[in-house]
Amino acid sequence: xxxxxxxxxxxxxxxxxxxxxxxxxxxxxxxxxxxxxxxxxxxxxxxxxxxxxxxxxxxxxxxxxxxxxxxxxxxxxxxxxxxxxxxxxxxxxxxxxxxxxxxxxxxxxxxxxxxxxxxxxxxxxxxxxxxxxxxxx
Amino acid sequence: xxxxxxxxxxxxxxxxxxxxxxxxxxxxxxxxxxxxxxxxxxxxxxxxxxxxxxxxxxxxxxxxxxxxxxxxxxxxxxxxxxxxxxxxxxxxxxxxxxxxxxxxxxxxxxxxxxxxxxxxxxxxxxxxxxxxxxxxx
Amino acid sequence: xxxxxxxxxxxxxxxxxxxxxxxxxxxxxxxxxxxxxxxxxxxxxxxxxxxxxxxxxxxxxxxxxxxxxxxxxxxxxxxxxxxxxxxxxxxxxxxxxxxxxxxxxxxxxxxxxxxxxxxxxxxxxxxxxxxxxxxxx
Amino acid sequence: xxxxxxxxxxxxxxxxxxxxxxxxxxxxxxxxxxxxxxxxxxxxxxxxxxxxxxxxxxxxxxxxxxxxxxxxxxxxxxxxxxxxxxxxxxxxxxxxxxxxxxxxxxxxxxxxxxxxxxxxxxxxxxxxxxxxxxxxx
Amino acid sequence: xxxxxxxxxxxxxxxxxxxxxxxxxxxxxxxxxxxxxxxxxxxxxxxxxxxxxxxxxxxxxxxxxxxxxxxxxxxxxxxxxxxxxxxxxxxxxxxxxxxxxxxxxxxxxxxxxxxxxxxxxxxxxxxxxxxxxxxxx
Amino acid sequence: xxxxxxxxxxxxxxxxxxxxxxxxxxxxxxxxxxxxxxxxxxxxxxxxxxxxxxxxxxxxxxxxxxxxxxxxxxxxxxxxxxxxxxxxxxxxxxxxxxxxxxxxxxxxxxxxxxxxxxxxxxxxxxxxxxxxxxxxx
Numbered sequence: 157x158x159x160x161x162x163x164x165x166x167x168x169x170x171x172x173x174x175x176x177x178x179x180x181x182x183x184x185x186x187x188x189x190x191x192x193x194x195x196x197x198x199x200x201x202x203x204x205x206x207x208x209x210x211x212x213x214x215x216x217x218x219x220x221x222x223x224x225x226x227x228x229x230x231x232x233x234x235x236x237x238x239x240x241x242x243x244x245x246x247x248x249x250x251x252x253x254x255x256x257x258x259x260x261x262x263x264x265x266x267x268x269x270x271x272x273x274x275x276x277x278x279x280x281x282x283x284x285x286x287x288x289x290x291x292x293x
Numbered sequence: 294x295x296x297x298x299x300x301x302x303x304x305x306x307x308x309x310x311x312x313x314x315x316x317x318x319x320x321x322x323x324x325x326x327x328x329x330x331x332x333x334x335x336x337x338x339x340x341x342x343x344x345x346x347x348x349x350x351x352x353x354x355x356x357x358x359x360x361x362x363x364x365x366x367x368x369x370x371x372x373x374x375x376x377x378x379x380x381x382x383x384x385x386x387x388x389x390x391x392x393x394x395x396x397x398x399x400x401x402x403x404x405x406x407x408x409x410x411x412x413x414x415x416x417x418x419x420x421x422x423x424x425x426x427x428x429x430x
Numbered sequence: 431x432x433x434x435x436x437x438x439x440x441x442x443x444x445x446x447x448x449x450x451x452x453x454x455x456x457x458x459x460x461x462x463x464x465x466x467x468x469x470x471x472x473x474x475x476x477x478x479x480x481x482x483x484x485x486x487x488x489x490x491x492x493x494x495x496x497x498x499x500x501x502x503x504x505x506x507x508x509x510x511x512x513x514x515x516x517x518x519x520x521x522x523x524x525x526x527x528x529x530x531x532x533x534x535x536x537x538x539x540x541x542x543x544x545x546x547x548x549x550x551x552x553x554x555x556x557x558x559x560x561x562x563x564x565x566x567x
Numbered sequence: 568x569x570x571x572x573x574x575x576x577x578x579x580x581x582x583x584x585x586x587x588x589x590x591x592x593x594x595x596x597x598x599x600x601x602x603x604x605x606x607x608x609x610x611x612x613x614x615x616x617x618x619x620x621x622x623x624x625x626x627x628x629x630x631x632x633x634x635x636x637x638x639x640x641x642x643x644x645x646x647x648x649x650x651x652x653x654x655x656x657x658x659x660x661x662x663x664x665x666x667x668x669x670x671x672x673x674x675x676x677x678x679x680x681x682x683x684x685x686x687x688x689x690x691x692x693x694x695x696x697x698x699x700x701x702x703x704x
Numbered sequence: 705x706x707x708x709x710x711x712x713x714x715x716x717x718x719x720x721x722x723x724x725x726x727x728x729x730x731x732x733x734x735x736x737x738x739x740x741x742x743x744x745x746x747x748x749x750x751x752x753x754x755x756x757x758x759x760x761x762x763x764x765x766x767x768x769x770x771x772x773x774x775x776x777x778x779x780x781x782x783x784x785x786x787x788x789x790x791x792x793x794x795x796x797x798x799x800x801x802x803x804x805x806x807x808x809x810x811x812x813x814x815x816x817x818x819x820x821x822x823x824x825x826x827x828x829x830x831x832x833x834x835x836x837x838x839x840x841x
Numbered sequence: 842x843x844x845x846x847x848x849x850x851x852x853x854x855x856x857x858x859x860x861x862x863x864x865x866x867x868x869x870x871x872x873x874x875x876x877x878x879x880x881x882x883x884x885x886x887x888x889x890x891x892x893x894x895x896x897x898x899x900x901x902x903x904x905x906x907x908x909x910x911x912x913x914x915x916x917x918x919x920x921x922x923x924x925x926x927x928x929x930x931x932x933x934x935x936x937x938x939x940x941x942x943x944x945x946x947x948x949x950x951x952x953x954x955x956x957x958x959x960x961x962x963x964x965x966x967x968x969x970x971x972x973x974x975x976x977x978x
Contacts (some may be wrong), residue, residue, distance in 0.1 A: 157697050159414045159518055160528075189419045191411055192306040198532035204619055205539075207406065211615060212403045217392045222359050223400060229363050230404035232961040233370035235509045235783045238411040239404065240961060244707055254708075255354045257933045258746035261961050263360060265753075265954040266349045267367035267376065270342065274328055274375040276917040276925060276946050277296045282326045285378040286568050294835050296929055297939075335943035341756055342950075348752060369550040372646045372920045377550060381570055391571075395609035398550050402543040402616075409542045412537050413506040413514060424705050431972050433688045433792055434802075463693045466687055472806035477682065478893055479813075485889060488679045491666045496633050497674060503637050504678035507644035509783045512685040513678065515696040529628045539667060540623045541641035541650065544616065548602055548649040551570045556600045559652040560842050643824040646920045651824060655844055665845075669883035672824050676817040683816045687780040687788060687809050697881075707962045737967045739959055753955065760947045765940045770907050771948060774914050778952035781918035786959040787952065789970040803902045811908060814897045815915035815924065818890065822876055822923040825844045830874045833926040 160197040162190050171199035175206050182210060189242060221250045229264050297334040299327050308336035312343050319347060326379060358387045366401050434471040436464050445473035449480050456484060463516060495524045503538050571608040573601050583609035586617050593621060600653060632661045640675050708745040710738050719747035724756050730758060737790060769798045777812050845882040856884035860891050867895060875928060906935045909976050914949050 161167075168176060176188055176196065195202040213223055225246035231239035244257070252260075299306075305313060313325055313333065332339040351359055361384035368376035381394070389397075435441075442450060450462055450470065469476040487497055498521035505513035518531070526534075572578075579587060587599055587607065600703040624634055635658035642650035655668070663671075709715075716724060724736055724744065743750040761771055772795035779787035792805070800808075846852075853861060861873055861881065880887040898908055909932035916924035929942070937945075 158416050159515075159531075159698065161698070162417065182415075187421065189421070190416050191407070194414050194416045195410065197528070198535070200622075201410075201532055201536050203624060205410065206538075206708075208403060208615055208619065209407070212399045216396050217390060218362075218396045218400075219351075219359075222362075222402050222854065223396070225355075225359075226363060226366050226397065226400045226417075227404045228961075229366050229868055230370055230401050231408050232369055232957055234405060234408040234412075234962060236408035236412050237960075237963065238416050238418055239408050239416050241346050243404075245422045253342065253354060254745070258705075258749055259349075259353050259355045260358070260363065261958055262349045262749050262752075263355075263363045263747070264367050264961060265363045265957050266345060267380075268371060268957045269950040270328070270346070271305055271371040271373035271376050271684075271952040272917055272950050273338075273342065275373050275920055275922075276913075276949060277331050278922065278925065279327050279331045280299065281375055281378050284324065284326070285382045287570065287572070296926075296942075298835070334939070335946070337759075338943055338947055341759060344758065345752055348748075365550075368698070369546055372549055373954075374549075374552065377552065378570075380734065391608070394570075395612055398547055399612055399615075401550060402546050405546045406539040406543040409506055409539050410535055412509055412511075413502075413538060415511065415514065424707065424709070432690050433789075433805075433972065435972070436691065452669040459650050463695070464690050468688050468690045469684065471802070474675075474896075475684075475806055475810050478810075478896060479684065482638065482677060482893065483681070484891055485885075486670075486673045490670050491664060492636075492670045492674075493633075496636075497670070499629075499633075500637060500671065500674045501678045503640050504644055504675050505682055507641055508679060508686075510682035510686050512690050512692055513682050515692050516676075519696045524670045527628060533623075533627050533629045533634070534637065536750070537637045538631075538641050540619060541638045541654075542667060544602070544620070545642055545645040545647035545650050547606065547612075549647050551605050552626070553569050553584075553601050553605045553649050554573065555649055555652050558598065558600070559656045561844065561846070563696065586783055625771050639824075643820055643927075646823055648823075648826065651826065652844075665882070668844075672883070673823055673886055675824060676820050679820045680813040680817040683780055686783055686785075687776075687812060689785065689788065701928055706964050710965065735969065737969070738964050739955070742962050742964045743958065749958075753958065756951060757955070760944075760951045764944050765938060766910075766944045766948075767907075770904075770910075773903075773907075773943070774911060774945065774948045775952045777911050777914050778918055778949050779956055781915055782953060782956040782960075784956035784960050786964050786966055787956050789966050791952075793970045801902060807901050807903045807908070808911065809899075810897045811903075811911045812915050814893060815912045815928075816919060817917040817957045818876070818894070819916055819921035819924050821880065821886075821890065823919075823921050825879050827843050827875050827879045827923050828847065829923055829926050832872065832874070 158190070160193050160194050160210075162193045163196045164193075168196055169199050172196035172202050175199070175203050178210075179206060191238065191242065221247060221252050224250055225252060225256070225260050229260060232264050233268065295327070295331050297331050298303060299330045300333045301330075305333050309333035310341050312336070312340050315347075328375065328379065358389050358393075359382060361387055362389060362393070363395050366397060369401050370405065400419050432464070432468050434468050437470045438467075442474050446470035446476050446508045449473070449477050450483075453480060463495055465512065465516065495521060495526050495530075498524055498528070499526060499534050503534060506538050507542065569601070569605050571605050573604045574607045575604075579607055579612050583607035583613050586610070586614050588667060589621075591602065591618060602649065602653065630668075632658060632663050635661055636667070636671050640671060643675050706738070708742050710741045711744045712741075716744055717747050717813050720744035720750050723747070726758075727754060735748050735757065737788065739786065768805075769795060769800050772798055773800060773804070773808050777808060780812050843875070843879050845879050847878045848881045849878075853881050857881035857887050860884070860888050863895075864891060876923065876927065878951060897922050906937050906941075909935055910937060910941070910945050914945060917949050919955065 180186055224243055227243040228247055231243055316325060316329060317323055361380055364380040365384055368380055454460055469479060489563055501517040502521055505517055590599060590603060591597055635654055637656055638654040642654055743755055772791055776795055777793040779791055853920055864873060865871055912928040913932055916928055
């Protein structure tokens with residue numbers, strides 16, 4: 157049971173209804189997952205979140221499958237089960253192979269390991285990794 | 294100042310020296326960044342960490358630039374400055390454009406936002422996102 | 431099933447029993463939630479935790495509803511389902527409106543997004559945000 | 568040195584310049600902190616981030632000082648120094664007293680402690696904290 | 705339901721089967737917990753993970769019970785229920801008393817509290833805590 | 842520069858002064874590190890924090906060196922530089938060898954890696970790891 161109810165189409169506030177329609181059109185499907193149906197309890201939050209997501213996950217310089225895989229990686233580290241499951245499903249639907257998922261998991265695990273080591277040892281940043289100083293900062 | 298000293302080539306324990314040589318050969322460079330020079334104080338830890346990293350970040354089903362970008366994403370969420378800087382430098386060296394970096398940042402920010410919302414609201418996972426049940430679990 | 435059992439009143443160690451009584455008196459209720467009934471397996475830990483919580487969440491300069499809302503915000507970022515649910519319930523009981531909850535969620539999401547961006551980009555702290563230097567540090 | 572340069576007004580891309588002007592107008596000040604000057608390297612990211620922040624931190628059901636305090640709390644848990652410093656400064660500017668800051672810190676510390684305890688012990692959520700089941704979920 | 709199926713012995717790929725046999729031999733048991741049976745879907749990942757774990761958790765300078773307790777502490781902070789439960793069970797099996805578990809929990813809670821306070825206040829590191837400067841860093 | 846000033850003995854509020862004296866007596870030293878000198882700006886917070894720390898880190902069922910090592914492990918995962926440095930120094934002062942520090946780092950890294958894998962794959966908890974059900978929960 158979520159903190160706010162999962163709203164059926166019939167129970168959507170009008171402003172939320174328009175957003176849900178835009179999700180259906182953009183994704184070319186009638187399936188609306190629970191995340192949006194729960195956010196719909198606060199139409200302003202729903203509208204802003206969907207507006208940003210639509211822009212961020214839309215066409216760009218990074219391949220759509222890779223965008224989903226980056227989303228999965230972040231969701232793992234933030235520990236969000238819902239997001240891990242929904243974006244793993246989305247990545248698969250867009251073409252991620254199980255071998256790619258295995259590599260993704262290996263990178264997330266490996267990076268988490270070396271992140272902790274570098275933090276634990278307080279390794280100083282190499283000059284070579286710093287952007288060239290401009291006059292200002 | 295790091296917790297363990299940054300070792301010069303001359304100060305490397307013998308077992309660490311062999312690993313450092315392998316890093317130079319594998320990466321085709323004489324530049325060894327501080328992370329490895331600090332880990333070298335514990336040769337077993339250095340050897341195991343490099344052995345795994347070499348395998349995980351080597352050729353596979355995910356593009357090398359994308360592998361670095363996934364590494365950057367995880368490092369941001371884990372809050373490791375050293376790793377953010379070193380892997381952003383590596384991703385740029387392998388061809389990541391600034392526009393791609395911008396999209397990466399947008400995804401990390403957006404995912405962190407929706408990760409918190411889904412966790413906060415305890416959104417139930419949709420049936421559609423669950424793998425088909427096998428007999429076992 | 432929790433790591434330690436949820437203790438009924440009859441099973442409480444004597445030292446734990448006194449703490450549980452103080453919780454009932456302080457909160458003016460007979461309902462003791464599972465967190466305390468599990469902690470009761472280690473009476474010293476229970477006593478110290480309740481002692482601090484009673485002081486921290488007691489009357490002060492921040493409004494009681496706001497104190498609960500801060501508790502919810504921290505619990506979301508730390509990813510603790512139990513704490514999210516119990517303190518959201520407490521905040522509602524003390525008067526938090528659903529509109530306020532929506533704003534709370536929006537802030538937690540937004541802050542998590544900009545936190546990641548500032549960390550990712552390693553934005554230098556503005557002079558204007560630093561406390562005036564005293565002689566010492 | 569940040570990953571992207573801190574842009575002076577003279578170096579702002581045109582689309583970024585319009586956003587920076589809106590920040591100045593909205594906040595009624597000529598001071599633009601580094602976060603925005605770094606984000607300005609990606610005008611779309613700047614525009615979207617400011618657009619959301621303006622809405623989220625604008626007038627609403629939660630007091631403006633409290634909104635900043637919630638932002639500080641989240642930034643502490645996410646471990647973002649820049650955000651801790653900038654939003655602590657903002658909270659003070661809007662009227663947060665040092666006694667309130669002390670209480671905020673106490674709550675963030677206390678919640679982090681009990682969050683870990685509840686997670687460690689896997690305390691089951693009390694029935695009393697679950698929203699009443701609707702037919703659906 | 706996990707993202708990848710929990711594989712029975714009969715369904716293990718050959719390369720995974722050899723690793724599973726090594727776990728059984730090393731641990732002197734026929735019980736293989738789900739973590740390994742899920743990882744077995746990617747034999748290379750399974751092999752590398754088990755190889756490292758075997759080395760890290762094997763005999764050394766830290767007592768085996770203490771190694772498990774450190775594992776539990778990290779798993780709590782990273783918020784991994786599976787790992788909390790499996791390593792708490794392992795620590796108990798190796799001799800951890802309930803009183804020691806109580807002290808472990810108290811330390812994890814206390815450290816999380818002071819970690820947040822030190823981060824929130826941006827306390828400057830004391831000279832006394834810095835390693836003596838060598839020439840290099 | 843910390844958010845609150847680092848207070849010299851001469852500037853301590855009276856209630857804080859008593860706590861600082863107790864720290865000196867308990868630790869049998871005149872050296873008071875910055876964490877306490879900053880907390881001293883809020884005497885109630887100082888008093889409560891020290892009171893708990895003194896109890897938690899005092900004699901018990903876990904060896905004092907191990908207690909400090911657990912504190913270091915938690916501080917790494919929470920990403921607190923101050924705490925990593927101060928408790929690593931404390932652990933060394935109490936007898937932690939560099940070989941033990943190496944093993945501690947290996948465990949923190951390894952656990953962070955498997956924590957992410959178990960979370961990513963949503964591995965179901967084995968029956969064998971669950972406490973026997975009592976009637977209640």
